[in-house]
Amino acid sequence: xxxxxxxxxxxxxxxxxxTDQNPVSPxxxxxxxxxxxxxxxxxxxxxxxxxxxxxxxxxxIGKDNWETLSESIEGFNYEAGFVYxxxxxxxxxxxxxxxxYHFTYTLIEVISKQAD
Numbered sequence: 030x031x032x033x034x035x036x037x038x039x040x041x042x043x044x045x046x047x048t049d050q051n052p053v054s055p056x057x058x059x060x061x062x063x064x065x066x067x068x069x070x071x072x073x074x075x076x077x078x079x080x081x082x083x084x085x086x087x088x089x090i091g092k093d094n095w096e097t098l099s100e101s102i103e104g105f106n107y108e109a110g111f112v113y114x115x116x117x118x119x120x121x122x123x124x125x126x127x128x129x130y131h132f133t134y135t136l137i138e139v140i141s142k143q144a145d
Contacts, residue, residue, distance in 0.1 A: 061120040063137060065090065068105075068113040070145035075099050082107070090114070104136035114140040 067085040075081035075097045082098040085091070102117060116137040 061118055063116060063118050065140070066115050066117055067091075068107065068115060069095060070110050070112050072107075072109070073097060098134070100132060100134050102134040102136055105134075105139075108142075110145055111142050112145050113142050116140060 064087050066087075067090045069083035071083070072080035073083045076099075079099070082102070083095045084098045085095055089096075102115075105113075105115065105117075107113070118135045118137055120133045120135070122131055122133060
C-alpha cells in the first residue's frame with residue numbers, strides 16, 4: 030500500500046512539473062498578458078463587410094501563418110501600406126456583453142513601422 034501511494038505521489042508530482050505553464054493563446058489565461066505582434070499592411074475581410082487586422086503573434090512572427098484579429102487595438106493608429114511590429118497588452122473581459130469581445134487589446138509600443 031505504501032509503495033502504491035508513493036508511486037501515485039511521484040506520478041502526480043512529475044505531471045504537475047511537466048505541464049506547460051505558459052499560455053499558448055489569449056484564451057488560456059485570465060487577467061492580462063503583454064505580447065509582441067506583427068500587423069500586416071492591409072486589412073482582410075472577416076465577415077459581412079467588416080475589415081480586420083491580419084496578425085502574427087509571438088513565435089508565429091515571420092512565418093507563413095496569419096490569423097484574423099477582429100478586435101480593435103486601443104491607441105494604435107493603423108495606416109494601410111505599412112507592416113507593424115508592436116507590443117500589446119491583452120486583457121480578458123470577465124463578463125463581456127453579448128455584443129462584446131472577450132478580450133481588449135491596448136498598444137504598449139510600436140517597435141517598427143515599415144512600408145510594404
